[in-house]
Amino acid sequence: MSNCDSCASNGSCSSNDKDNCNGGIKKTMPKYGSVKNIIGIISGKGGVGKSTVTGIIATELRKSGYKVGVLDGDITGPSMPRFFGVNDKRAEMIPINKAEVKFKPVETKSGIKLISLNLLIENEDEPVIWRGPVITGALSQMYTDTEWGDLDYLLIDMPPGTGDVALTVMQTMPVKSMVVVSTPQDMVSMIVKKVVIMIEKMSIPIIGVVENMSYIKCGNCGDKIRVFSKKTAEEQAKYLGIPLLSEMPINLDLVESLEKGTAEKYISDTDEYKMIIEKII
Helix, strand or coil: CCCHHHHHHCCCCCHHHHHHEECCEECCCCCEEEEEEEEEEEECCCCCCHHHHHHHHHHHHHHCCCCEEEEECCCCCCCHHHHHCCCCCCCEEEECCCCCEEEECEECCCCCEEECHHHCCCCCCCCCCCCHHHHHHHHHHHHHCEEEEEEEEEEEECCCCCCHHHHHHHHHCCCCEEEEEECCCHHHHHHHHHHHHHHHHCCCCEEEEEECCCCEECCCCCCEECCCCCCCHHHHHHHHCCCEEEECCCCHHHHHHHHHCCHHHHHHCCCCCHHHHHCCC
């Protein structure tokens, strides 16, 4: 990366580490395993379906034969265990020595390795009332100290916005690329634009944007009915200045599968999301 020349010259990272260095900060690697590709999934605000898109991408990648892990980076609002229907399970904490533990992630039905704060606390309803440094520390520990094994893809379900955790992920982890999630409203697109600019400032490639809740499909004629904006997904992507990966409809069958914890099986039986994966792999 272009920002690495200065840090290499002052000795903070060697010339061989330039791909793992940005702005003088050497990238952190997992202790227990190797990861070929790290992809962050991010949005400008909550409630737009970022975690759903993360789960869809993970499931489709796994269905395509890749070894996949998911790091639930939304520490104060973790939802990935619910998506995969494993919220009743708990990750193991294995002592390494008196001061260290490693985490054994929960595996989903299809073999996706998942770590989330909600898999490490006794009650998933218990709120996390922590300040920023503690949150970023917990996320970093879950990333470095989880027994990932050999992964082709690690997906990070990022917290919304441009705060401490997003900055920590982009600066300290070797993120290969980002997927942005938005919805059709102009107000949401304006906030998402801030995230896009942040990612560009961090010199991380953006694969594109998934516009979620883009439309509903008429049950009689099959026409697309846009309920949140008259603008097309292409227009919104043009405003953001990034490629459009997919426009996803409001899908009540998917919502029902999420509520039942069977989304992984539902997505595995659906070809609707292939266009996203084709631009990732």
